[in-house]
Amino acid sequence: MAKRIAAQHRTGPKGLPDAALHEHFGNRAEAWLVSVTTLRDAAKRLKSAESGPLPDSTELMVGTDAVYAMVLGYAVECVLKGLWVGADHKLVSGGTFKRIPGIGDHDLHGLAMRVGVDASPQELDALRRLTPFVQFAGRYPVPIHAAAMKSRDGPGKGLTVPHFYSREDMATAEHLLNRLTTRLRNAAGDMPSGPWW
Numbered sequence: 131m132a133k134r135i136a137a138q139h140r141t142g143p144k145g146l147p148d149a150a151l152h153e154h155f156g157n158r159a160e161a162w163l164v165s166v167t168t169l170r171d172a173a174k175r176l177k178s179a180e181s182g183p184l185p186d187s188t189e190l191m192v193g194t195d196a197v198y199a200m201v202l203g204y205a206v207e208c209v210l211k212g213l214w215v216g217a218d219h220k221l222v223s224g225g226t227f228k229r230i231p232g233i234g235d236h237d238l239h240g241l242a243m244r245v246g247v248d249a250s251p252q253e254l255d256a257l258r259r260l261t262p263f264v265q266f267a268g269r270y271p272v273p274i275h276a277a278a279m280k281s282r283d284g285p286g287k288g289l290t291v292p293h294f295y296s297r298e299d300m301a302t303a304e305h306l307l308n309r310l311t312t313r314l315r316n317a318a319g320d321m322p323s324g325p326w327w
Contacts, residue, residue: 149225156222159318162212166311169205173198180297191294199295200268202303203238203260209310210241216317217245236264249306256302258282262292 155161176198181190214230215221221228233240238257242249249257259282266273273279281289
């Protein structure tokens, strides 16, 4: 009896062992699409109403919008990884999540370039500046290394600190996410038929 219970504990809903189930979901565009949709919907709930600028026209960012940017960044990361597996690449093998070669932790710009996303310079800049929110700015007051606190120069924006993401940046990232989600839906639709869950 104990052996049967232990065996059931090591299998998932399809009766697959944990490692096989891990690989099954991790390498399916449909699974990544579910995460994208969930994270995108959660981000929408977190986004604050637009606050007015200061008298000198300086744009303010409400503190909770850092959490919105983090969740938005997670959605972008999932859509990019979904496109990666949708192009017949593997993210999970032998019970281990594999990094995409040459891409650092949560590097949205690098990931987009590696996946081959057709994006404007403005969209790529929005991803480059969204990355710190996924890495630290959406959840911690400081990054692991002080160098990540360095201000970044954005096209037409001048220097911005990594804890600031403008309304224009948000709109740009949302638009790119919507476009890439449509692309992922198409990739998921080309997957072999049958239940993926």
